[in-house]
Amino acid sequence: MKDTYEIINKQKFKKESVDMHYFIGCGTSFYLAISAAKYFQSVTGQFASAVPASEIFLNPDVYFTENKTYKVVVISRSGTTSEAVAALKFINKKTNTSSFAVTCFEESPLAELADEVIALEHINEKSVVMTQSFTNMLYALQLYTTKLMDAKEDWTELKEIPRLVGDLLLMQDSVKRFAAELTYRRFIYLGASYYNGLAKEVTLKLKEMTQTECESYSNLEFRHGPISIVDDRTVVVVMSQKQTEDLDQDLVKDIQRLGGKVLALGPYSETFEADYTLTIGQEISDRNRLVLYVPLLQYLAYYRALRLGYDPDKPKNLSQVVEL
Numbered sequence: 403m404k405d406t407y408e409i410i411n412k413q414k415f416k417k418e419s420v421d422m423h424y425f426i427g428c429g430t431s432f433y434l435a436i437s438a439a440k441y442f443q444s445v446t447g448q449f450a451s452a453v454p455a456s457e458i459f460l461n462p463d464v465y466f467t468e469n470k471t472y473k474v475v476v477i478s479r480s481g482t483t484s485e486a487v488a489a490l491k492f493i494n495k496k497t498n499t500s501s502f503a504v505t506c507f508e509e510s511p512l513a514e515l516a517d518e519v520i521a522l523e524h525i526n527e528k529s530v531v532m533t534q535s536f537t538n539m540l541y542a543l544q545l546y547t548t549k550l551m552d553a554k555e556d557w558t559e560l561k562e563i564p565r566l567v568g569d570l571l572l573m574q575d576s577v578k579r580f581a582a583e584l585t586y587r588r589f590i591y592l593g594a595s596y597y598n599g600l601a602k603e604v605t606l607k608l609k610e611m612t613q614t615e616c617e618s619y620s621n622l623e624f625r626h627g628p629i630s631i632v633d634d635r636t637v638v639v640v641m642s643q644k645q646t647e648d649l650d651q652d653l654v655k656d657i658q659r660l661g662g663k664v665l666a667l668g669p670y671s672e673t674f675e676a677d678y679t680l681t682i683g684q685e686i687s688d689r690n691r692l693v694l695y696v697p698l699l700q701y702l703a704y705y706r707a708l709r710l711g712y713d714p715d716k717p718k719n720l721s722q723v724v725e726l
């Protein structure tokens with residue numbers, strides 16, 4: 403992550419004024435797009451939305467009109483995923499749309515086709531499952547956004563992230579008890595706004611690595627129906643923001659009353675109670691704390707996979723690159 407910081411710190415970016423930004427990708431890269439678009443919108447005040455890469459060329463009428471201008475940020479670890487490349491080729495034919503790629507491979511179709519590129523070549527991930535590539539590409543997009551806006555306070559906070567992620571890795575034992583308990587059969591991940599993409603991503607991690615039944619929702623949406631499946635074999639992972647602490651505390655109590663177990667992650671005050679509380683990033687603002695939630699929950703999936711006897715690097719029915 404320090405290398406990612408150095409790359410973005412040195413790189414120069416074009417400042418463009420467009421009507422709409424789309425952040426697109428497939429699978430993990432789409433979930434990254436959801437959090438990155440929300441972050442971009444919050445820092446820049448400009449419209450941004452996340453779209454699965456395939457929809458850009460399958461339903462262009464939904465996303466583009468003639469008299470508006472667009473910038474599309476395409477995210478892909480491999481830079482070769484079929485839908486991401488097809489979306490970029492489609493965009494390149496449009497005169498009112500520019501493109502930007504974020505990938506881990508400089509020599510990839512995506513990097514060759516895009517107007518501008520962030521290439522994180524130091525992320526040499528061998529696993530089929532995306533872990534450090536997710537964290538680093540999200541971090542790179544936060545730094546990119548902050549640099550574009552010359553948002554000094556955000557940049558100062560983001561500069562601390564590599565050190566704070568390092569500290570987090572020492573806390574990995576804390577998630578092991580949730581990973582080891584095989585009577586827990588269902589996992590629900592809750593995250594709102596910027597955190598909703600993260601909730602979807604850690605759900606996918608658990609699904610890919612462990613074949614466990616799991617779902618994700620925006621925190622308070624959980625009460626509107628999904629809460630009916632909570633029982634004593636359900637674990638709910640709550641990702642909190644500073645301003646949602648009180649509402650999340652009530653939600654935790656409701657889930658526990660129904661027999662569910664709660665693992666809570668957030669910048670909590672001392673009084674917050676759950677079955678296990680991980681207090682993280684108290685000194686960092688909600689939008690810049692994002693990536694701190696991810697590694698520990700990736701570890702949760704990893705340790706559960708080992709406990710179940712699965713190879714966490716090679717999930718069933720999945721390959722590193724999906725080519726149509």
Ligand code: F1P
Binds near residue numbers: 477479482483531724
């Ligand atoms: C996207 C992706 C991954 C998934 C699997 C297949 O890859 O869908 O999210 O875990 O590895 O590919 P990419 O476009 O980011 O390379």
